[in-house]
Amino acid sequence: MMHIHRLEKIWLTFGMAMLAVFLLILGLSAFTMGMDTPNSGHDHSVHAAKLSETPPFDHPAITQIGDREYEAVMTAWAFGYSPDQDQLVVPAGSTVHFSVTSSDVVHGFEIPGTNVNMMVLPGEVNHVSHKFDEPGEYLILCNEYCGIGHQAMFTKLIVT
Amino acid sequence: MAQSVKNILQGEDRKEKPGAVPASEQPSSGEPQLKGTFASVMLLGAFLLAAWVAVFILYLYRK
Numbered sequence: 043m044m045h046i047h048r049l050e051k052i053w054l055t056f057g058m059a060m061l062a063v064f065l066l067i068l069g070l071s072a073f074t075m076g077m078d079t080p081n082s083g084h085d086h087s088v089h090a091a092k093l094s095e096t097p098p099f100d101h102p103a104i105t106q107i108g109d110r111e112y113e114a115v116m117t118a119w120a121f122g123y124s125p126d127q128d129q130l131v132v133p134a135g136s137t138v139h140f141s142v143t144s145s146d147v148v149h150g151f152e153i154p155g156t157n158v159n160m161m162v163l164p165g166e167v168n169h170v171s172h173k174f175d176e177p178g179e180y181l182i183l184c185n186e187y188c189g190i191g192h193q194a195m196f197t198k199l200i201v202t
Numbered sequence: 203m204a205q206s207v208k209n210i211l212q213g214e215d216r217k218e219k220p221g222a223v224p225a226s227e228q229p230s231s232g233e234p235q236l237k238g239t240f241a242s243v244m245l246l247g248a249f250l251l252a253a254w255v256a257v258f259i260l261y262l263y264r265k
């Protein structure tokens with residue numbers, strides 16, 4: 043019979059309880075608060091080389107779908123995003139649902155200062171939603187090294 | 203201390219006390235002293251817990 047020191051039992055219990063609590067909180071918030079992964083609930087794939095003939099990605103655009111609610115269908119490519127930044131304009135208080143895919147390699151999609159941060163994969167459509175309360179210019183940038191023009195790959199969302 | 207290390211390096215003591223452990227680390231009761239280990243493990247645990255909670259709160263705040 044293996045003997046475990048009393049203090050060792052305490053810290054092992056504490057460590058395992060911590061792990062259980064962390065996982066439980068993340069699991070519960072995924073179900074109750076929608077804090078899920080960029081691909082969950084919308085599992086569908088596209089042919090990356092045929093985006094120009096695959097709706098809705100043949101015409102990337104931001105459209106109003108409700109009261110202060112917008113859907114942004116976007117593509118990421120080396121080295122930029124569509125639609126163009128002067129089209130990405132929403133009023134303050136709007137929730138934007140982004141659906142993004144890549145026409146070439148793996149890119150990133152991050153809006154600094156928000157929780158918007160996901161990978162953009164060729165062949166997969168990833169989703170993220172965010173409510174923009176404060177007016178201003180929101181930088182959208184690529185944070186996955188994608189090639190020689192990676193550092194110039196960004197666009198902007200204007201919240202008026 | 204320096205003397206005992208020197209002895210070990212020179213291979214002395216070995217025949218007389220195989221596997222000898224300094225008395226300060228091995229009390230006669232057979233139970234190792236883990237108070238210091240316990241304190242440092244719990245300090246590390248507290249740091250991990252605080253860091254995790256702080257990041258989670260930041261995530262909720264930006265939601």
Ligand SMILES: [Cu+2]
Nearest residue numbers: 149184188195
């Ligand atoms: Cu990129």
